[in-house]
Amino acid sequence: MSATPHRTRGTRRILAAAAGLATVGALVAAMPAAAQDHGHGPGHGPGHGHHGQHEPKPDPTVDVQLLSFNDLHGNLEPPAGSSGTVNETQPDGTVKAIPAGGAEYLASSLRTARKGHPYSITAAGGDMIGASPMLSGLFHDEPTIEALNDIKLDVTSVGNHEFDEGATELARMQNGGCHPTDGCFEKGKKFKGADFPYLAANVTSEKTGKPILKPYTVWKKNGVKIGFIGVTLEGTPNIVTANGVKGLKFHDEIETINKYAKELDRQGVKSIVALIHEGGMPASSSYNYDCDSPGAGDGISGPIVDIAKGISPKVDALVTGHTHQAYVCSIPDPAGNPRMVTSAASFGRLYTDSTLTYDLRTNDIVRTAVKAGKPGKPGQTPTAVNHIVSRDQPKAKDITSLISRWNALAAPIADKPQGFISADINGRGDTSPETPLGDLIADAQLAGLAPADKGGAQLAFMNPGGIRSDLVYKASGSEGDGVVTYGEAFTVQPFTNMMNVVDLTGAQLITALQQQVSGANEQSPKILQVSKGLTYTLDLTKTGADRVVANTVALNGTAIDPAATYRVAMNEFLAGGGDGFAALGQGTNKLVGASDLDVFNAYLAANSSASAPIAPSATDRITVVK
Numbered sequence: 001m002s003a004t005p006h007r008t009r010g011t012r013r014i015l016a017a018a019a020g021l022a023t024v025g026a027l028v029a030a031m032p033a034a035a036q037d038h039g040h041g042p043g044h045g046p047g048h049g050h051h052g053q054h055e056p057k058p059d060p061t062v063d064v065q066l067l068s069f070n071d072l073h074g075n076l077e078p079p080a081g082s083s084g085t086v087n088e089t090q091p092d093g094t095v096k097a098i099p100a101g102g103a104e105y106l107a108s109s110l111r112t113a114r115k116g117h118p119y120s121i122t123a124a125g126g127d128m129i130g131a132s133p134m135l136s137g138l139f140h141d142e143p144t145i146e147a148l149n150d151i152k153l154d155v156t157s158v159g160n161h162e163f164d165e166g167a168t169e170l171a172r173m174q175n176g177g178c179h180p181t182d183g184c185f186e187k188g189k190k191f192k193g194a195d196f197p198y199l200a201a202n203v204t205s206e207k208t209g210k211p212i213l214k215p216y217t218v219w220k221k222n223g224v225k226i227g228f229i230g231v232t233l234e235g236t237p238n239i240v241t242a243n244g245v246k247g248l249k250f251h252d253e254i255e256t257i258n259k260y261a262k263e264l265d266r267q268g269v270k271s272i273v274a275l276i277h278e279g280g281m282p283a284s285s286s287y288n289y290d291c292d293s294p295g296a297g298d299g300i301s302g303p304i305v306d307i308a309k310g311i312s313p314k315v316d317a318l319v320t321g322h323t324h325q326a327y328v329c330s331i332p333d334p335a336g337n338p339r340m341v342t343s344a345a346s347f348g349r350l351y352t353d354s355t356l357t358y359d360l361r362t363n364d365i366v367r368t369a370v371k372a373g374k375p376g377k378p379g380q381t382p383t384a385v386n387h388i389v390s391r392d393q394p395k396a397k398d399i400t401s402l403i404s405r406w407n408a409l410a411a412p413i414a415d416k417p418q419g420f421i422s423a424d425i426n427g428r429g430d431t432s433p434e435t436p437l438g439d440l441i442a443d444a445q446l447a448g449l450a451p452a453d454k455g456g457a458q459l460a461f462m463n464p465g466g467i468r469s470d471l472v473y474k475a476s477g478s479e480g481d482g483v484v485t486y487g488e489a490f491t492v493q494p495f496t497n498m499m500n501v502v503d504l505t506g507a508q509l510i511t512a513l514q515q516q517v518s519g520a521n522e523q524s525p526k527i528l529q530v531s532k533g534l535t536y537t538l539d540l541t542k543t544g545a546d547r548v549v550a551n552t553v554a555l556n557g558t559a560i561d562p563a564a565t566y567r568v569a570m571n572e573f574l575a576g577g578g579d580g581f582a583a584l585g586q587g588t589n590k591l592v593g594a595s596d597l598d599v600f601n602a603y604l605a606a607n608s609s610a611s612a613p614i615a616p617s618a619t620d621r622i623t624v625v626k
Helices: 010-029 103-114 142-151 167-175 253-266 303-310 397-414 436-449 486-492 506-514 582-586 596-607
Strands: 061-069 085-089 095-099 120-124 155-157 203-205 216-221 224-232 248-250 271-277 317-320 326-330 340-344 350-359 384-388 417-420 459-462 483-485 498-505 534-539 565-571 588-595 622-625
Touching (some): 061 103, 061 224, 061 317, 061 340, 103 120, 103 142, 103 350, 103 397, 120 271, 142 397, 155 224, 155 271, 216 253, 224 253, 224 350, 253 271, 253 303, 303 317, 340 350, 340 384, 397 486, 417 486, 417 596, 436 459, 436 498, 436 565, 483 486, 486 596, 498 506, 498 582, 506 582, 588 596
Parallel strands (some): 120 155, 224 271, 271 317, 459 565, 534 622
Antiparallel strands (some): 061 350, 085 095, 216 224, 326 340, 350 384, 417 483, 498 565, 498 588
């Protein structure tokens, strides 16, 4: 993947400069600028000044506010457990977990941030929907699209989860219309779709070769023009079910962005922001970590680093996502100029406030002004800072009303008790290779598919990315502490993937375990959650496939026989080789069972009661050597 150098713009620059000065004159003549507000806050233009030979020249730049977030995943209500907190490093070096998130608070934060900014754009980096809690997921994410319309989102890229229900359903999210199977959810109301464009520059139809949605859009106001190009990660087919990406091709992020940056440049759009659903991993989980220490971009790793280094200098800023991390970095572009790369964690817990200094003479962003902000340092005026979506602020009343309306529709299903737990059972919020909730889900899948007529499973695997939350002991409503409701179980397992049982050889099992830490997963391991009875050693002091110590892999105390055949339960995503587990996709003699959610709820009902709740597991199936 090669970088595209900046072209010499020559005469075009001179013409652009002349046009820009004319625009400045027009802006000054068209006072007051407050009358030209875009709808996100009051306008503030320069004063007329005193006429005469010493009249000062107007400032040739204006500040454009870019508010951004990513990976909302339909979290309209404040996320529970660790998914609803943000880590903040304190002045003394300690780390504090701060409650954050919820669409009511996100709306309030964005509306407050827009005040006093006549040029304000709100953009997102994908995964607005998909893998959503029940309040949104039960209704195919229509509630989230409605909320984003009310929040006044201007543009977003697609993410991999926008394809969970396929391209046809994604088109419905954009264009509106009632669900083809479930119909309209509210009597007399038809879903109108997104008011904002979804951008999918690197996702094309196999039949037509053209993008399935708009590749880019241009935001305009008072002569200011900023182009937005939206892409998702090229590897989307590896992390979405086959049906979700059927008939689609996903292309290289760098090549696609550079292609459309050239096209925008030819149209005279010199200021460009890329919305990229791919991200990086900062060295710290604290949102206020300085990832430009000791030098620009030194504190971040992962795919976004190489992507940022390869994208044309024509692109002025990158809004990213996918990894659910928080960072504001300055990664130099191929020409060596500083370029802002941001991500606002996930679930609406943070938003990024960036200032793009727009030169009206050149119609371009003043890139030397782009630098990462370091919150908490007095006297600094950064151009990009992540802010916590605090729950210590008034809720947006219109979003509260929206949530109440959809909750009333969901209540008959969502509030039904499914089982009982004795304490928090962490999944998404646990950073260990093996998690208590991962154990519980894998055990539920084994139990549900072990009977001969259900598949005869001997062991089960659960992909870690499919565990979307924690089971929290404290009541979320009126159900009482320790009660797991249908809605809470849905939040943990929202995909309703169908369960599969397949034949795999012992050699294929061992290979699958090695694929957790090698090949596509070597840089960012994906540790499968395993059912009781399966044990092995994970040696993190080694590299690649050797991290899984092959001769330690055992089932019920007996070493796995490479030549023997085993019946293995897993969801259809893993059975299709998803997440880089090609060996799991080689299974034969497949039997399709109930959905993962149905299996999970059945296990909770059969194995817990108010007097005998389920306790967190000991997480002793995978022995980790560090």
